[in-house]
Amino acid sequence: MKHNQVDQLHISIQNKDGIVEEDTANAITSTNNNGVFDILPDHANFITLIKKYLIIHNSLDEKKEIKFTEGVLEVQKNNVNIYLDIFSDN
Numbered sequence: 001m002k003h004n005q006v007d008q009l010h011i012s013i014q015n016k017d018g019i020v021e022e023d024t025a026n027a028i029t030s031t032n033n034n035g036v037f038d039i040l041p042d043h044a045n046f047i048t049l050i051k052k053y054l055i056i057h058n059s060l061d062e063k064k065e066i067k068f069t070e071g072v073l074e075v076q077k078n079n080v081n082i083y084l085d086i087f088s089d090n
Contacts, residue, residue, distance in 0.1 A: 007042060007078070008025065008041060009026070009027070009028060009039065009040075009041055009078055009079075009080050010079050010080065011023045011024065011028070011080045011082065012082065013066070013082045013084060014081070014083050014084070014086075015084050015085055023056060023058070024058075025057055025058050026057050026058065026059060027039065027040050027057040028054065028056055028057065028073075028080060029054070029055040030053065030054045030055070030073060031051060032048045032049055032051065033049070039073075039075055039080060041078055042078065044075075045076050046073075046074070047072065047073070047074045048072070049072060049073075050070070050071045050072065050073045051068075051070050051071070052068070052069075053066065053067050053068070054066045054068070054071075054082065054084075068084045069085050070084075071083050071084040071086070
């Protein structure tokens with residue numbers, strides 16, 4: 001499938017208290033038990049446990065890194081829902 005520049009991921013990051021950030025991105029990088037992986041626009045529907053970090057790539061030279069203990073990442077039709085540290089007692 002051919003990508004154009006308007007293809008973006010719509011990201012919602014939540015913790016136990018609710019939504020902490022909403023953003024759009026060109027890609028997301030994180031890690032799970034299988035290693036490092038990337039999510040790009042038009043990615044297949046996907047859910048995984050994630051750990052350690054999340055990198056939001058807003059452009060080729062702009063990115064934001066978020067560190068955490070553990071979380072869940074769900075992709076559905078370019079919508080990415082991320083739930084961070086929801087399993088901790090803190």
